[in-house]
Amino acid sequence: MTKTNNIDILKKLLIFSVVMFGFGYALVPIYKKFCEVTGIYELERPDAVSKNIEVDNTRLINLQLDANVRSLPWKFRPLQSYIRLHPGKLTEVMYEISNESEEPQVGQAIPSYSPKNLERYLKKVECFCFSQQELNGKEVKQLPVRFLIDPEMPDDIHTATISYTFFKVKAN
């Protein structure tokens, strides 16, 4: 019941609080790692495509292409606004980005799919979204996405949308 005894507990609990504050921050890399290991978060990695996927010529999917830009002086558009394709067929679509400003800029495209769970069936082997894109002043680039749609995709999906949004990446 002495005073020092109280101070000892105080110190231990304070250290514990600081450690837990650090743990809050440690959750950030843990979360990233967890998502990587479980495959939830693999925006920048090509999908593994099995060699023996067969093209399903009986189905035709309407695929709408969408493009957006956030906080960048860029123009970004798909060359076709939609395509029709058979599941299983390797397809390439082109997007165009152009830097409207005079300064070089770096951007990163983040995909978004509709309907929900489309990412399970959309297999991308090549995409401009796998890496950051750098554009010099007034530069225009055409960039491909190569992908196929898994024939396993549920039959009730006839129309799907792939959307990309370019976000500004701060120059280091």
Added chain:
Amino acid sequence: MAVIQDVHGHTHDHPTGIMRWLTTTNHKDIGTLYLCFSLAMLFVGGFLAMGIRAELFMPGIQILEPEVFNSFTTLHGLIMVFGAVMPAWVGFANWQIPLMIGAPDMAFARLNNWSFWLLPIAALLLITSFFVPGGAAAGGWTFYPPLSTQGGIGTDMMLFAIHIFGMSSIMGSINIITTILNMRAPGMTLMKMPMFVWSWLITAYLLVLVMPVLAGAVTMVITDRNFGTSFFNAAGGGDPVMFQHIFWFFGHPEVYIMILPAFGVISEVIATFSRKPLFGYTSMVYAIAAIALLSCFVWAHHMFTVGMPVTGQLFFMYATMLIAVPTGVKVFNWTATMWRGSMTFETPMLFAIGFIVLFVIGGFSGVVCAIVPVDVQVQDTYYVIAHFHYVLVSGALFALFAGAYYWLPKWTGHMYSETLGKWHFWLSMIFFNVAFFVQHFLGLAGMPRRIPDYALQFADFNMISSIGAFGFGLTQLLFVYIVIKCVRGGEKAADKTWEGATTLEWTHLPSPAPYHSFETPPVVK
């Protein structure tokens, strides 16, 4: 049994007037400050609730613009959680823990003073944020990004206020843990401690475990807003869903932080008015510990709809349902305590029984929400609102009332008005159910939460709910009147006010408890 009768035997040289309260290090003074503060916050948060219910009285926008309505729901939640319920429990801890374990005061008296005086500053930040350009934070009390990384200065004030509330809570819990571990009277072993003290020991450990994690999340939002980091900003490689994981890692234990001390109070009150020892003391202690432990592994049940693998959903669903087991142990033990007891139904007992009945309803709707496919349906609907108001209003708040009526005679030396107390209970009980029971139906029918307008089909139930809410709000003014009346005077309370009470504050101290108590520790056999 040496009763300390020496009420005025000390030479008090502490300041008077406002300085007495600003500089006090006495656990009873600080407890009173906490309780008064939380009561004031209950009315601020209640005013916001009245605004919400007034707007929802009829379909259409009548009183509050949608932006203001959003601020009302956001600040109602924050003020009730951080301003009303949590400080109220710390107030009870300050008053009761030293009295119940036979300690002269809290372990760190000066720290205790600081932890309290941080609170009004935080509250002031929250309340004044309504009057800054852009208004108060409006993204919900859970302040999810991206809404919380946008918004004006009001959001910054809210984030800063949460930081201050958090610091206060951490200091308070360190104080409570040290007091309980180090300052018990001789013979008061851990397993002889009153259940309220046990519940607070475990709550305080939960607080030091998760409050710093919330502080981390708040700091990340602040740096995302003001210093260009991208923890939750997709554009910079961050992830807004990660915020929800970190927030609920704090947020779920937080709901048990608000309810575990309630379990403690209910255990004291039920045993006292049944005139029997608490049934299954040891299992009660283990049940509280089990609930606290499990509460750290269920956070993602708040996020079933944000997207997670089925394995994750199943894990969090089963873990959540598992909490019903120790909670059930507690409910059955309370019931068994009442079984064949010589029960009397004074106001504290009424609130305690009301607590058990309504908390069980809230607990069951919680199990319903834990079922993933059902949760996908009821997520963000009024069903969830009904669920957590059953466990927080008729749970935490009813237990606070039970505790207040139970200990008011010890604190003030006067009996409260039993007639008015019973009126308070029955009006609260009726109006609470009128306000919240119908919200189950609204939620199942699909009415979303946090929206100022609704489809016509929801009109009748919303009107009923609003009438109940207005009645419930007005009834609480009666509580203020009862407390003031009791402080000012009334029938002299006996030292052992309640026949069945067994804890030290009743058996060893006069009523009112003297300013300095247990300077010579009592011996517990």
